[in-house]
Structure formats: structure tokens, C-alpha cells
Amino acid sequence: MTKTVFYIAASLLLALTLAACSPLAVVNAVSPNGAAQLAEGIRYGAGERHLLDVYRPKGEAGLAPVIVFFYGGNWVSGDRKDYAFVGRALAARGYVVVVPDYRLYPKVSYPDFLDDAAQAVAWTERSIGAYGGNPRQVFLMGHSAGAYNAAMLALDGRWLGRQGLRPDSLRGWIGLAGPYDFLPVQNPTARPVFHFPDTPADSQPVEHVGASAPPALLVAAKEDKLVNPVRNTGGLAARLRGAGVPVREIYYDGVGHATLVASLSASLQRLAPTLDAVDAFVRSDGGRNGALSDAGNGRRTSGPGR
Numbered sequence: 001m002t003k004t005v006f007y008i009a010a011s012l013l014l015a016l017t018l019a020a021c022s023p024l025a026v027v028n029a030v031s032p033n034g035a036a037q038l039a040e041g042i043r044y045g046a047g048e049r050h051l052l053d054v055y056r057p058k059g060e061a062g063l064a065p066v067i068v069f070f071y072g073g074n075w076v077s078g079d080r081k082d083y084a085f086v087g088r089a090l091a092a093r094g095y096v097v098v099v100p101d102y103r104l105y106p107k108v109s110y111p112d113f114l115d116d117a118a119q120a121v122a123w124t125e126r127s128i129g130a131y132g133g134n135p136r137q138v139f140l141m142g143h144s145a146g147a148y149n150a151a152m153l154a155l156d157g158r159w160l161g162r163q164g165l166r167p168d169s170l171r172g173w174i175g176l177a178g179p180y181d182f183l184p185v186q187n188p189t190a191r192p193v194f195h196f197p198d199t200p201a202d203s204q205p206v207e208h209v210g211a212s213a214p215p216a217l218l219v220a221a222k223e224d225k226l227v228n229p230v231r232n233t234g235g236l237a238a239r240l241r242g243a244g245v246p247v248r249e250i251y252y253d254g255v256g257h258a259t260l261v262a263s264l265s266a267s268l269q270r271l272a273p274t275l276d277a278v279d280a281f282v283r284s285d286g287g288r289n290g291a292l293s294d295a296g297n298g299r300r301t302s303g304p305g306r
Helices: 003-018 024-030 079-092 112-129 145-154 156-163 230-242 259-261 274-283
Strands: 036-043 051-057 064-070 096-100 133-143 172-176 216-219 247-252
Touching: 024 079, 036 079, 051 079, 051 112, 051 247, 064 079, 064 112, 064 145, 064 274, 079 096, 079 274, 096 112, 096 133, 112 133, 112 145, 112 156, 133 145, 133 274, 145 156, 145 172, 172 259, 172 274, 216 259, 230 247, 247 274
Parallel strands: 064 096, 064 133, 133 172, 172 216, 216 247
Antiparallel strands: 036 051, 051 096
16 A cells, blocks of 8 residues: 555545545545455345445454444434455454444434344354354454444343343454443433433443443544544443453544544554554453553553543
């Protein structure tokens, strides 16, 4: 990847963002796909949006760790195909990646999309072996609203429990710019999703932290203007740490809410070393094969503004 191509890709991404157009098509267009095999449109449930894609490394033997990635979009928008760059980038690092769709508002509201997410994880644990994935090494990951989904499945046993699973079957979870503590709901788009003003208190991931929670990697943009990194990432990390749960907490300069997930693309990694952080977390088996450390040890990394 040359500097010229990187700066062209970054410039296009910025231009489309400023023009209020989706930048994801550009990110996918400049994301190499030669290292990944794709199995698409696999059904994990009966609904119209109960479909998922699986990305796996080419030429790999044996069973690889699995990452289930939930995309964001305020629970009102999103499509698994827009996040091909995530699947490709992680497959190139040797992982099997599952990217599911889930139902969105106004067709559903909280907590229905969490049931969908749990169904996708249940499909993964039952079926991923046929795609080269290890069902005993499943990690959850998400960005923004998708990070909320991952957090709730990892921390609140109700959702996986409905599928006959438990959060402690997960090897860990990764949240990118996630909203974990947002009552009262301020975002006007999210208010009807969470039944504002009657939002249940137990809809918040911070309310479900316990000592048995799986290890976590929490990453945020220091200057995130949409999801407050101090209250959400910092607050959840503090609660996990207080409960004795292994957690690594990272804040990156030079990226925002959207460009944080874009930095996972193999073509945009210079924005922030997010992909390296995810890779290190999964390779360490959530810190079981090496201690997790807190914020302050990554390139262009700093603590959250206070």
C-alpha cells in the first residue's frame, strides 16, 4: 500500500463524509480482498434480515479464532455488505469473521435486535466449524450501536441464555466507540428505539457488569462527537476493572466516531492502529496468553479528555 493510494483513499473518505454521502462504498472499494474467501447470504433465522456473511482466510489449515462483528447505524440503518472491509481485513490476519444483519427500527425496537444478535452468535457456535472457525474461540466485536449489541450479549446473560448459551462461553469482546451508558437518551434518532422516556434502566450495559464477564477491549476516538468516550468507554472500563474483569482501554487521536471503524480497512490503517489492537487482543486469547494493559501504549494514543 503506497502513501499515494492511502492519501487518495483518505481524501475520498473525507470528501464523501463532508458531502453527507456514505463513505463505506469507498472504503470497500480500496480494501483488498485477495486474502479472504466469502460465503454470503447464510440464513441464521427465519426473518428477512436474518442473514450473515462469513469471511475466512485463504489457504489456512485447522480451525481459526472467530470474530462476530456487529455494525452500527443507530439501530435504524446498516447492511452487512457495507462492512466487507472489516471481514477482509480480519480474515487477512487469520480469523474467521461473521458479519450478520439484524432487524432495525421502526420494524423492531429494543430489545428485539439483541435477540437477533444472540441468534447469530448461536448459529456461529453451532455451525462455524464448517467454515474453518473454532466454535470454542468466539469473540464478539462491534462499532457504535453494534458495540452496544456486543456489550449486552457479553454482559447480560438474558440474550444468549434464550439460545441456550452463556456469556462465559465467549473468549472476549471488543467495543469500538460504543454507547454503554446513555440514560436519559439524548440522541433523537435513538429515543424511539429505546422507548424514551420510558427507557428501561436495565437496557444499559454498565448495569450488567459482573466478575464472570469475558475479557474486553474497549477502543474509542478521543474526540468522538457522537458518543462521549469518557462516560461510555471510560465508565464501562472502570466498572469492569472494579469487578476484576480483564480490560484494555485505548483512545486514539486523529480519528472520529466514523473513521475509527474505517481504520480497520487494510488501506486506511494509518488513521489509527485499531486493527493491530484487535489482532493483539484476539491473539492473546483476551489476555489469557499475555497480560492486557490499559490506555496509553498505542501509536497516536492518549487518555480521554476530561
